[in-house]
Amino acid sequence: MALTGLQIFKQLPKTNCKDCGNPTCLAFAMALAAGKTSLDKCPHVSEEAKDALGAAAAPPIKLVKIGSAISELELGDETELFRHDKRFFHPTAIAVLVEDTEDIAARVASFNELEFDRVGLHFVTDMVALQCSSNDAATFSAAAELVAANTDKSFMLICEDVAIMDAAATAVASRKPLLYAATNDNYEAMTALAQKVACPLAVKGNGLANLAELVDKITKLGYKELVLDSGSRETSQVLADLTQIRRLAVRKRFRSFGYPAMAFTSKTDALEEVVQANVYVAKYAGLVVVKASKKEEILPILSWRQNLYTDPQKPIQVEAKAVAIGDVTPDSPVYITTNFSLTYYIVEGEVESSKVPAYIVPINTDGISVLTSWAAGKLTGEAIAKALVANDMEAKVNHKTLVLPGYVAVLSGSTAEATGWKVLVGPREASGISKFAKENFVK
Amino acid sequence: MAFSAMKEKYRNKVGTVVLGATKEDGGTRGYTITVGGESTLPFLHFEGDIPNRPVVALEVWDVAPTDWHECFAPYYGDVFGNAAMWAKKCVEEFGADLIILRLKGADPDIADASVEDCVKVVKDVLAAVPCPLVVLGCGKVEKDNEILPAVAEATSGEGLLLGLAEQENYKSLTAACMVHNHNLIAGSPIDINICKQLNILITEMNLPSNRIIIDPTTAALGYGLEYGYSIMERARMGALQGDNMLAMPIIGNVGNEVWRTKEANISTADAPAWGEQENRSILWEATTATALLQAGMNIVILRHPKAVTLVKQNIEELMVPANFDE
Numbered sequence: 001m002a003l004t005g006l007q008i009f010k011q012l013p014k015t016n017c018k019d020c021g022n023p024t025c026l027a028f029a030m031a032l033a034a035g036k037t038s039l040d041k042c043p044h045v046s047e048e049a050k051d052a053l054g055a056a057a058a059p060p061i062k063l064v065k066i067g068s069a070i071s072e073l074e075l076g077d078e079t080e081l082f083r084h085d086k087r088f089f090h091p092t093a094i095a096v097l098v099e100d101t102e103d104i105a106a107r108v109a110s111f112n113e114l115e116f117d118r119v120g121l122h123f124v125t126d127m128v129a130l131q132c133s134s135n136d137a138a139t140f141s142a143a144a145e146l147v148a149a150n151t152d153k154s155f156m157l158i159c160e161d162v163a164i165m166d167a168a169a170t171a172v173a174s175r176k177p178l179l180y181a182a183t184n185d186n187y188e189a190m191t192a193l194a195q196k197v198a199c200p201l202a203v204k205g206n207g208l209a210n211l212a213e214l215v216d217k218i219t220k221l222g223y224k225e226l227v228l229d230s231g232s233r234e235t236s237q238v239l240a241d242l243t244q245i246r247r248l249a250v251r252k253r254f255r256s257f258g259y260p261a262m263a264f265t266s267k268t269d270a271l272e273e274v275v276q277a278n279v280y281v282a283k284y285a286g287l288v289v290v291k292a293s294k295k296e297e298i299l300p301i302l303s304w305r306q307n308l309y310t311d312p313q314k315p316i317q318v319e320a321k322a323v324a325i326g327d328v329t330p331d332s333p334v335y336i337t338t339n340f341s342l343t344y345y346i347v348e349g350e351v352e353s354s355k356v357p358a359y360i361v362p363i364n365t366d367g368i369s370v371l372t373s374w375a376a377g378k379l380t381g382e383a384i385a386k387a388l389v390a391n392d393m394e395a396k397v398n399h400k401t402l403v404l405p406g407y408v409a410v411l412s413g414s415t416a417e418a419t420g421w422k423v424l425v426g427p428r429e430a431s432g433i434s435k436f437a438k439e440n441f442v443k
Numbered sequence: 444m445a446f447s448a449m450k451e452k453y454r455n456k457v458g459t460v461v462l463g464a465t466k467e468d469g470g471t472r473g474y475t476i477t478v479g480g481e482s483t484l485p486f487l488h489f490e491g492d493i494p495n496r497p498v499v500a501l502e503v504w505d506v507a508p509t510d511w512h513e514c515f516a517p518y519y520g521d522v523f524g525n526a527a528m529w530a531k532k533c534v535e536e537f538g539a540d541l542i543i544l545r546l547k548g549a550d551p552d553i554a555d556a557s558v559e560d561c562v563k564v565v566k567d568v569l570a571a572v573p574c575p576l577v578v579l580g581c582g583k584v585e586k587d588n589e590i591l592p593a594v595a596e597a598t599s600g601e602g603l604l605l606g607l608a609e610q611e612n613y614k615s616l617t618a619a620c621m622v623h624n625h626n627l628i629a630g631s632p633i634d635i636n637i638c639k640q641l642n643i644l645i646t647e648m649n650l651p652s653n654r655i656i657i658d659p660t661t662a663a664l665g666y667g668l669e670y671g672y673s674i675m676e677r678a679r680m681g682a683l684q685g686d687n688m689l690a691m692p693i694i695g696n697v698g699n700e701v702w703r704t705k706e707a708n709i710s711t712a713d714a715p716a717w718g719e720q721e722n723r724s725i726l727w728e729a730t731t732a733t734a735l736l737q738a739g740m741n742i743v744i745l746r747h748p749k750a751v752t753l754v755k756q757n758i759e760e761l762m763v764p765a766n767f768d769e
Contacts, residue, residue: 118706426444
């Protein structure tokens, strides 16, 4: 059972030395009880206390690392069931399945291209999941070495035959792949192998009750670098399983489920698979293995993951620097907006599709939207004047007319005064920009 | 330690709304659709009832759209400009559970269709398909206040779902829904307080809460989807914890949002790094929809027929009861 902050406090040195980063031992104890920190942050705690605190001191879900230093992935260490309660921390790793009977170099080369740039962000596909379909140690091992040689990304090895896994895992042990998987039939030998090569180990159960038993057997053998797979493959059952694993770990401190969880898609049609994967990304998978491998299939999954793992308290910002859209000339219009990335990119998209080349000047509002930043006094005539000067707009265009977002039409007067520019009130919604541009800037 | 499932028992459940009315109930629909009624978070069959699956609507316009991507032409090219045929095709060929008819042509900047034209197109669509119908205005408040009450009157008793009622403009549409036995969409701008406030205002006018669907505003994948997702999730949690003024079923205007994005529209040649355009756009719709289904959406509005197939497939799989071997 979880301990209260006071029960934990009794075991601490009570020196208030602050070495753990908390102002007092009591604050540290409270943070431990809430699962927001770990006992190893205290350099002075006694061995006796460590044993006594045991489970209560560990974070609800262990942080598990896959891969070597060149591209280490971190899974788990989540503390919430809903992103609006705080945030999700370690984005779901997406692994693309490759069989050892395929042309490994070619498959890995196209995997390496699954990186995307959109809305100022760079998205990467995290892992190759190499599956042993050959049932041959030499083939699997050679394929593993080819994967290691052809990508810097992390990878996992899928094979339940310990002898075959041993050959491959030993060959690429320095890259610390995830070994999939320990099962009811092989767990003793597979756990010994994971310990020997010091690689994280996936545990595949047969339903949640069996998974809990199996995890307990493996941790008794002394290994805790685990990733959990309930073994379910039907969409609604996987959703139920992932939900239980997260709930029990976070709310009940159920130690057997205190590890990141993973899921495999089961659909054969790539588009259906993407949809299935999105369910698992939404609800608690730390790792999802997909067969889909085309750019248009992977990009939506990575975009959803990015949205979901955004910190709800910290809006994403763009650099507050003027951007030229299209082939601008000194006659091009100048649009004002804020540096809240969502606002900025929607405006950018609409200006682009208006086919009227223009400058966009995002004002630094600490990443908040037009109306909110106006209300907070961050979007003002003075702020716009400063941005026009900082971006040297008078040198870039031969007119002195700016377009103000329609929602802040009320700023027209003060903006005209502060900037000396003529103010044109634009549409309230970015979707009106095309029409606005055609009416005002196309002769 | 032995596994024992952790099951939540909520105090409340989501309200139900019946869309459409058959002959017995004063309408002409071949069937009705009931949404809502769940007593737990989306698809968690192990701890509550989910009596009605979420439904998928396809969007039909009264005028031929001039700005829809060319990839729609093979599906709708022959029916663009004929709303009744378009709706029929969506139901019969593309598997839409219901139709949303957007009276875009009423927009003074588009075709400035008259009240009579709008009423006629609604009646034509009703005659062409047996499913319940959602009717949305053109989005220009003054014009919508002319056309929607007239549509409500001319289709009295059909149990349409009419929208959009907003905080600044809900009275005439609410009154029209009350008098003529229709249902109402209450729209709020990604703000849970306004969402709740508007429901209070509408029910204070005596439209019962089982005639209201909420539209908390959704954004597209990659463009703030997480805001809409979290608002929906919070509203649904509020409903289950006992707040009846958040307990209405939820509609999501997915297609309209997705087709404003660059990711849905830009050609394969212009953005080779993003892959093939049509499947990318289908997945942009389907991903936005499946994400929001996990937050509690009950009615999904889409545009691409293949996205309908994918989303319905996903719903079907998620409606399979799951339980644990304890």
